[in-house]
Amino acid sequence: MAPKVTEVFFSPGGSGERISGLFCGFAGWEGAEKLDLLRLRDFKGAAFQPGEVAVVTAPVFFGRIPEIVARKLRDVKGDGTPAIAMVVYGNRDYEDALIELADLLTANGFVLYGAGAFVARHSIYPTIAKERPDEEDKKILRAFALQCAEKIKTGSPLEASIKGNRLYRSHGRIPFAPKGNSKCTACGACVETCPVRAIPKDAPRRTDRELCINCTACIRVCPEGARSYGGLLYRLGGIKIKKACSGYRTPEFFV
Structure with a gap:
């Protein structure tokens, strides 16, 4: 009987949710419940029982899990x-994000059975890794899911060391x-979606740069396609990040 x-x-651009869904499908866990941390801005917490399974997926920002x-x-x-x-x-690097997520879950009473880092389209510069996850990624994800x-099923927790630094x-x-x-019609979709309330309700074309975490949820949710990046700093950043992401990163997992 499946658990x-x-x-x-937390999947502002949709890639994390997609990879999580593929993983569960490959593992034979179709119909899994979903706890979308982006949609729950006033999240009050959740508790899991020993016989359940939690598949926890987070994006990587600068080699870390976002603070939120x-x-x-x-x-x-x-x-x-x-x-x-x-x-x-x-497609740049996940650095300390995976071990940080693993440590957080372990500290909160979970027992890890597997950990993996997977590549998807870059959220801020979407031409980077735009076809990821590709078929090779899915083969690796499937192998990871089946092993997990x-x-x-056999009660064999994670044994491998996870890549990353604990500092x-x-x-x-x-x-x-x-x-x-x-093109903005002030519909308020971006205001309601922003997880850090960086978009003023009375001026939804604006964004508070001090609050914004660049998760791109507002871009994805806008029905008019009215929100985007631009400007000199964005273009200069693109030159740097495209160079850093120029190779092909292969997914890694630890069981």
């Missing part, structure tokens, strides 16, 4: 509950933010 499985994710995601996950509690940790990044499902690197910041243009 009760819940996908826990870490804060929300601290209120997700396990009780010896099996968990899978996954991070999704835009078998380990949970986590510092959080970074981006000196620009998306904003609205003349």
